[in-house]
Amino acid sequence: MATDVHGEEAGGLVFHPLDQFEVKSLFSDGPVNFISITNSTLWMAIAVLCVVLLFVMGTRKRAIIPTRTQSIAELFYGFIYKMVEDVTGHDGVKYFPYIFTVFLFIFFANFLGLLPLSYTPTAQIAVTAVLGFGVFIAVTIIGFVKNGASFLGLFWMSDAPLVLRPVIAIIEVISYFVRPVSHSIRLAGNLTAGHAMIKVFAGFAAIAAVAPVSVVAIAAVYGLEVLVAGIQAYVFTILTCIYLKDALHPAH
Amino acid sequence: MADTNTEVAHTATDVATAHGADMAHGAEAGGASMPQLDPSTYSNQIFWLLVTLVVIYFVLSRIALPRIAAVLAERSGTITNDIAAAEELKLKATEAEATYNKALADARAEAARIVADTKAQIQSDLDVEIAKADEVIAAKTAEGAKAIDEIRANAVASVEEVAKDTAGAIVAALGGTADQAVIDAEVAEQMKG
Numbered sequence: 001m002a003t004d005v006h007g008e009e010a011g012g013l014v015f016h017p018l019d020q021f022e023v024k025s026l027f028s029d030g031p032v033n034f035i036s037i038t039n040s041t042l043w044m045a046i047a048v049l050c051v052v053l054l055f056v057m058g059t060r061k062r063a064i065i066p067t068r069t070q071s072i073a074e075l076f077y078g079f080i081y082k083m084v085e086d087v088t089g090h091d092g093v094k095y096f097p098y099i100f101t102v103f104l105f106i107f108f109a110n111f112l113g114l115l116p117l118s119y120t121p122t123a124q125i126a127v128t129a130v131l132g133f134g135v136f137i138a139v140t141i142i143g144f145v146k147n148g149a150s151f152l153g154l155f156w157m158s159d160a161p162l163v164l165r166p167v168i169a170i171i172e173v174i175s176y177f178v179r180p181v182s183h184s185i186r187l188a189g190n191l192t193a194g195h196a197m198i199k200v201f202a203g204f205a206a207i208a209a210v211a212p213v214s215v216v217a218i219a220a221v222y223g224l225e226v227l228v229a230g231i232q233a234y235v236f237t238i239l240t241c242i243y244l245k246d247a248l249h250p251a252h
Numbered sequence: 253m254a255d256t257n258t259e260v261a262h263t264a265t266d267v268a269t270a271h272g273a274d275m276a277h278g279a280e281a282g283g284a285s286m287p288q289l290d291p292s293t294y295s296n297q298i299f300w301l302l303v304t305l306v307v308i309y310f311v312l313s314r315i316a317l318p319r320i321a322a323v324l325a326e327r328s329g330t331i332t333n334d335i336a337a338a339e340e341l342k343l344k345a346t347e348a349e350a351t352y353n354k355a356l357a358d359a360r361a362e363a364a365r366i367v368a369d370t371k372a373q374i375q376s377d378l379d380v381e382i383a384k385a386d387e388v389i390a391a392k393t394a395e396g397a398k399a400i401d402e403i404r405a406n407a408v409a410s411v412e413e414v415a416k417d418t419a420g421a422i423v424a425a426l427g428g429t430a431d432q433a434v435i436d437a438e439v440a441e442q443m444k445g
Binding site: 018019021022023031032033034035036038040041044045047048051052055056059062063064066070073074077078096097098100101102104105121123124125126127130131188192 | 285286287288289290292293294295296297298299300301302303304305307308309311312313315316317319320321322323324326327330
């Protein structure tokens with residue numbers, strides 16, 4: 001509250017673009033402990049609800065000629081299934097349910113986060129890091145289990161000149177360990193940036209003279225964010241598939 | 253004022269989480285600003301994230317994915333069957349058309365054959381009849397000629413007889429007695445003449 005006063009003193013504008021990312025307990029004033037129901041919990045639950053509505057209620061009739069909702073569910077299924085099959089090959093298809101789970105969670109969290117007054121779980125580095133490192137650890141374990149020590153061939157470019165191979169191997173190892181970091185920060189960063197930007201433009205709307213510009217800018221950024229929400233879910237998923245492909249077929 | 257807030261944030265971190273908004277503002281003023289970087293909420297977010305993922309995974313793998321896979325398989329099966337059936341029907345139609353064309357060609361050939369046969373039959377019948385008729389005509393002509401010859405011969409004989417009788421009668425009327433043999437010879441002589 002003190003800074004609100006402070007901000008208004010400074011120039012009549014209030015910028016708190018990051019307040020929206022705060023995790024707050026919904027039913028108690030106490031500190032957020034690990035099982036308290038927070039806004040994050042709520043919006044994750046709504047994402048689950050959307051998945052259930054679309055994929056369980058929508059396909060309830062098991063119609064050969066699908067209803068609209070069932071078509072949408074089938075569209076998602078077909079899209080991700082084809083992606084997994086195309087990228088990882090036939091032996092990657094058994095990981096499809098896991099990849100589909102991650103995709104749907106990110107997709108719905110991203111899009112629900114675009115509703116006014118909502119909250120975006122995937123803008124949190126804690127969430128995306130679990131997803132990113134989860135993929136990283138799973139893929140590394142799958143790589144070693146499937147290929148044994150030959151999984152390390154992933155880092156050894158056999159078609160590069162012999163002199164360069166150790167150098168390339170070092171770069172490959174570094175890039176391998178950077179993967180989960182970039183994987184998770186990309187998602188959280190994109191969403192945080194977009195949501196914060198909308199908030200900043202909204203802050204400018206307090207000045208009557210720039211309010212129309214501000215509204216137009218919010219609309220434009222919002223449109224961009226709709227794209228980002230879909231694209232980031234897609235990017236996260238296809239990168240997961242690519243990492244999985246590396247684990248299943250490490251030879252370059 | 254910024255100092256006060258930072259102090260609050262520093263001295264009572266656990267209390268600050270209770271007043272999340274205040275803490276965030278205080279942190280903003282102090283330099284660290286992102287709620288995302290507040291580790292006190294991590295355990296909560298991670299816990300609920302894992303719950304969410306497990307729930308979505310089970311909903312998908314137990315209910316949704318088998319159902320959609322079954323529907324898609326059934327649909328593609330139906331489509332394949334329908335296409336196969338259509339293919340079969342098309343084949344049948346082609347076959348039927350071929351049969352029809354063959355039957356048509358056969359019927360045409362049969363008709364042409366019958367026409368030719370009938371023509372030949374009629375021609376041969378005609379030839380036979382014409383030949384028969386010619387024969388009959390020839391016979392009739394011969395008969396007629398014969399009859400004419402007979403009549404002519406009869407007529408000549410009659411004329412000779414009449415001439416003999418007449419000559420005998422004329423000679424008798426003139427008062428002479430004529431030898432019948434002389435008269436006959438004379439008449440025959442004259443008739444040749």
